[in-house]
Amino acid sequence: MTHRFHALRVAEVQPLTDDAVSVALTVPPPLRSAFAFEPGQHLTLRAMVQGEDVRRSYSVCSIPEDDELRVAIRHVPGGRFSTFANQQLEAGQVLAVLPPAGRFTVPPEPAAARHHVAFAAGSGITPVLSLLRSLLVHEPHSRFTLLYGNRTMASTMFRDALADLKDQHMARLAIHHVLSRQQRSTALLDGRLDAACVQRVLRTVLPARQIDMAWICGPDSMIDTTLAELLSAGVPEAAIRFERFGAPGALPTPRSPAPERSAAAFTADITLDGVRSTVHGRPGETVLDAALRAGQELPFACRGGVCATCRARVVKGSVSMAVNHALAPWEVEAGYALSCQAQPETSHVEVDFDQT
Ligand SMILES: Cc1cc2nc3c(=O)[nH]c(=O)nc-3n(C[C@H](O)[C@H](O)[C@H](O)COP(=O)(O)OP(=O)(O)OC[C@H]3O[C@@H](n4cnc5c(N)ncnc54)[C@H](O)[C@@H]3O)c2cc1C
Numbered sequence: 001m002t003h004r005f006h007a008l009r010v011a012e013v014q015p016l017t018d019d020a021v022s023v024a025l026t027v028p029p030p031l032r033s034a035f036a037f038e039p040g041q042h043l044t045l046r047a048m049v050q051g052e053d054v055r056r057s058y059s060v061c062s063i064p065e066d067d068e069l070r071v072a073i074r075h076v077p078g079g080r081f082s083t084f085a086n087q088q089l090e091a092g093q094v095l096a097v098l099p100p101a102g103r104f105t106v107p108p109e110p111a112a113a114r115h116h117v118a119f120a121a122g123s124g125i126t127p128v129l130s131l132l133r134s135l136l137v138h139e140p141h142s143r144f145t146l147l148y149g150n151r152t153m154a155s156t157m158f159r160d161a162l163a164d165l166k167d168q169h170m171a172r173l174a175i176h177h178v179l180s181r182q183q184r185s186t187a188l189l190d191g192r193l194d195a196a197c198v199q200r201v202l203r204t205v206l207p208a209r210q211i212d213m214a215w216i217c218g219p220d221s222m223i224d225t226t227l228a229e230l231l232s233a234g235v236p237e238a239a240i241r242f243e244r245f246g247a248p249g250a251l252p253t254p255r256s257p258a259p260e261r262s263a264a265a266f267t268a269d270i271t272l273d274g275v276r277s278t279v280h281g282r283p284g285e286t287v288l289d290a291a292l293r294a295g296q297e298l299p300f301a302c303r304g305g306v307c308a309t310c311r312a313r314v315v316k317g318s319v320s321m322a323v324n325h326a327l328a329p330w331e332v333e334a335g336y337a338l339s340c341q342a343q344p345e346t347s348h349v350e351v352d353f354d355q356t
Helices: 080-087 122-138 159-168 195-203 220-233 287-293 329-333
Strands: 006-017 020-026 042-049 052-059 069-074 094-101 115-121 143-150 173-179 213-218 240-244 266-272 275-281 311-316 319-321 336-338 342-344 348-352
Touching (some): 042 080, 052 080, 115 220, 122 143, 143 195, 159 173, 213 220, 220 240, 266 287, 275 287, 287 342, 319 336, 342 348
Parallel strands (some): 115 213, 213 240, 266 348
Antiparallel strands (some): 020 069, 042 052, 042 094, 266 275, 311 336, 311 348, 319 342
């Protein structure tokens, strides 16, 4: 995999709800292998928005068999990229796109008879839809239960696609819509997809012992509460995967160096796409800050420790991270770090972006 942005033409922008669109991208034949994806992965899209170079992560909602690379973008009021995508983006325009990345995935096991259970809120359905479709095809003996939180059915992304899937896989797919602003006859699923709702569901229709793999995707707060409830109900940590979309109100913006947190200047040898170079970091800088100041093109998107686009392995020296919402403990132990957060603790570090 390379870490370079590629220019992809927008093939189609299709409204999904009043405040969400899906965007299909044309992948020319020479880039097919670079853009081969696993269900659950995301792309980093980059565009000049009102004079600002903005890059954001969006999960792929299609599956490889569709022969189409498609993402879905919900409008966040005041949000830079999502407003641009929902109001200005049109077929024929060109976006800069990083190849697929992310570990919210699982290799399908065709002989397995597993019960996958997904908790998705709002646009968090995007990678879950891809996983769900793919697993229903590639694990013919497995079943899938989806709990999907939205305000109303009208604001529910992929409502019709999910209903069609349900018709096709009656016996293996269960979908429970949890609606916060639309009352129905079932109190079980009224309200928000919050701790109380997850508790109710685990106590009644979905006991933890029946869950082989759990998938959680949405805003930070929803992930944290769902994760805590699943763990306390006895679902093993190793059986749970989650993908954070960011924290409303606290989303990362590029930060300036924080000299009080850092000891000293440093040198960093950086390997990217087989090329090694050295940058000199100032006290308080992260590896990413130092590299960008030196004019290097490193892969990154959120700059806030959420999306993991800037994940790399520290092969010499050590770093500390102010924020890590993306890496599992085993990854940190194995030397992986988010370069947007990584402040060297040693005067020299070697950071390898090719060891994914
Ligand atoms: C791995 C990953 C995958 C993602 N996949 C998708 C996807 O498939 N579809 C999708 O629509 N989004 C997805 N996101 C979120 C997306 O990357 C952007 O954060 C989101 O579109 C907002 O960007 P913006 O430029 O419009 O807002 P910004 O200009 O960055 O933010 C403007 C304001 O909105 C708030 N805000 C930012 N993001 C969110 C959010 N997610 N929810 C609520 N408030 C927010 C900020 O705090 C800020 O106040 C994903 C994020 C990650 C990390």
